[in-house]
Amino acid sequence: MKLQFKRPHLKVSPAKSAFSEGNPRWINRDLEPVRRHERKWTVLSFIVYWLSDGFNASAWQFASSIIAVGLTWRESLVIVAVAFFIISFVISLNGAVGVIHHAPFPVIARASWGFWGSYVPIISRAVLGVFWFSIMTMNGANSVRVMIGAIWPSFLTLPNHISEDQGIATNTMVSFLIFWLFQIPFLCMHPNTLRWLFLVKSILVPIAWIAILIWAFVSAKDMDMFDQTATVSGSAYAWGWLASLTSVIGNYATLSVNQADFSRYSRVSVKWQLLYVPLLPIVFTFTAFVGIAATSSGAAQYGELNWDPMDLISHWPSRAARFFVAASFALAALGVNISANSLSAANDLTALFPAYVNIRRGQLLCALLSWALVPWKILASAASFLNFMAAYAVFLGPIASIMACDFWIIHERKYDTLALYQPYSIYRYTYGINWRAIVSFFVGVAPNLPGFINSINPDVDVGVGIHPYQFGWLLGFFGTALVYILLGKVFPPQETFIDKAVLPDDVYDASGYMDEPTDGESNVLEGQTVPIDEENIVIEGEKGRKDRHRSEKIL
Template sequence: MSWLTSKFRALGDRQSWALHPEPSFLAPNSKLSNRDMDPTPPEKRTWKMVNFTTYWISDTFNVASWDQASALLTLGMSAGQALACIFVGNLIISWAITATGTIGARHHVPFPVLNRSSFGFYLSYFSIIGRCILACFWQGIQTATSGECVYQMIRAIWPSFEDFPNHLPSSANITSANLLAYFIYWAFQFPWVLIPTHKLRWLFALKSVLVIICGFSMMIWAFIRAGGAGPIFLQPATLSGSKLAWAWLAGLQSVLGTYSTLSVNIPDFTRMARAPRDQYVQLIVTPISFTIIALQGIVVTSTGYILYGDYYWDPLRLMNNWDNRAATFFAAFAFAVATLGTNIGANSISAANDFTALLPRWFNIRRGQVLCAIIGAWVIIPWEILANFMSGYTVFLGPICAIMVVDYWFIRGQKLDVPALYDPNGKYRSTAGVNWRAVAALVVSIPPNLPGLINAINPSIPVWGGVYPRALISYLQFFLAAVTYFIVCKIFPPLQTFVPETITGEEEYPSTPSDERDEK
């Protein structure tokens, strides 16, 4: 009893929550970094080309990708134009992903550390905090989506679950049945955040096989049951000329706005690459995977109109019409597992790296994922989130990506002093920890797009002509930030941060294998 009492007392002691790992071998002290922020040691660089391939195949299969074409068709495009728009948009994203991913693959450090080279040691916290908040929001949104998958799974096993009594008021915006399904999924997802990041490649490999089977099975079933591809493919575009051009730009923005976060998240995974060339496959896999899942969504939705008399872009709503309970369970399970991988790969790991960079004495990646799972699911209340606001987060991430790409590839000649990234008083400190050149690029690139974002959140607020830049938001932001940063750096080059050759600091790596340290 006394032992249990002492344990409870320890929980109230703030110091008992502090981490006690071996200190970072590059940072001056343990308050600035820990081993999870250090460069990935050689024995954890296990990701090969096949792992990045399965990562993207699995990451693209989710409800958002499935019904992405619906927004483009609503704009007035034909099915072929919508698919072309999705392919081109994701091709653009794949270049940005590979550009930032190569930095992580070469230097084996995560986004929060890499960002210091272009933003300055302390200004990097602006990027870190912004990405962390957005990752927690999206973690909750994806968990809510997966809760709907669990609802369909339970309904397939227990049909009367649809009549589950609701004890929540309408103001809660969720029923008791949906909340129960939501909690079940959250409890299923939680243990996965405890798996070390470098071992998650097995989850993505398993998920890629599952989603390929599910996606093509649904598409083949739709073809056979409906006797063809359905009416959507026969509908011509309702726009032409300049209106079609603006719709294309808006469509590309829709694609870029949904997935541009991946361009700043990917270093958290490419840091584990066996060699930089292993992640170049993203250039091909990313646009092809997103386009295939969009094609599957169009086909199944189109044939669903023939079978059920309505367009069900949300596959989870489509399942309500199925009388095959086994098929419903398998499809819902596939989407649940698919969203699990997407949630961990695109949100949970990112937030965990950010928490670790912000408070390295108190957080490692495992603790960071646990906190993200709690905040995203239970603090944010994801079923009440304003979706239009979340779709506008490229206002901040686009310029961050542009500055990092230009800084590394065109200003520094692809050379970094990795140990200096961990020193607040080192060469990447800049002026009081702030690279004013990055501030200038942010000031130029962000404001022009704010009126369109405000109008998207609340259409009743008049912004007049300010709404039009929103259709160009991603291109305009990236271009303005990139050009501004490039020009300013050429006029006022950060000479004190240049190095003739990359300094890796690998000679300081400890000899003890990392897995053995983890056991300790």
């Protein structure tokens, strides 16, 4: 048998279904709605996905910034729980749209922003995804450095041949390259396959971190952190509480916008999206508590308050313990980097360049761009830029608000999935832009701008203007919601209202396209015989049927 290899092409394989007819500029195979046979995420998949996301170094360190403003560890846990209780509702609301229409975030955004207007949230999310991918890769590199140092202690003292102004040593650069390369195979995986990575991480990492928690309570007899009292009171206490709440919410504000990138693969009822409401506060609060206990125990034993877990475990005499715990943090960084950053950035890049970028290429492009950002220099010296990206979450509150309000209130859960792929459809609005979304977005962002500027450059005195920013996500979300709903009721987009939702399965069934994949990449009409991979297949089935039979090859 002669082997044939497919020639690589600059352009990606286009979608070939009813959604792609006449509008290749706005779709490719990865952007079209997920078909029935590709929906493989179950309730367990979503549980392990969030368990995987919850156990990461950022969540471990939540309490550090909260305690730094004068609050206690008890208040930090309450703040984390409240923050994720709030954000879980928004994640559920926007994630439900993905379950219903099985389309990614960039496509769903067209319904509320318009086709060209959707570039505002898409570009915003793409920039954040690439930036945080590079930062998380650096965090993973630090874990790899500790792992190698546990096996080969002299690695930690390797002569440095990199200029000091670069902010990175030779051993850390080697670790960065190793972790970056380790991520590449996972970046090439389909989201349906990645759910197994999240399953493995949701088992191994919690086991390791529970072991750390046991060590913390067994090894230290006097943990001073647990006896602390708040060092601020009155208005300073209230503003510190709100600012900390906003900071924690901001860490996961991105997923409140683009949860549909994952929920689109769901095979279970939309009601299961409400699972996030109890799950997220429990998981993230527990992770924060592990960080508090371990850091407090380390301070009691070593005389240093190390919120960075790699600095903490560097004191451990057992090389095996250092290796396996550092490996758990490396795995944690890998999982969250894919779930929160690379996959999301890939969907955004796919929407921006659908003819040339698919999800796989988008993730690889995200990984390549992470080098261009030189994250080690950002972490070492570019504090203002790091503050800018951290503060960028104030823009995501209004974006999440517009998308949630548009689907659940303005359009009353009635979207036309087919029209989301047709630029001259009911979602064209005015020259492809929904002005209501643009106006609401700027109204929601404007009050936060003085504090936003001050967070980047503390030398700029904005007076009381800093206070709106201290609860900026909440202000932006609810302020934008109020304005968007008001504009939608006073100036309703009549052309976008439909009597009944048009779901992707309705379109697939009505058009007669097959539901099951073939060895080729094209979909064919029922009853039509075409050559694919040099063999003929016949597609059979009943139009409108939920589960179509697999096509059988005729020998």
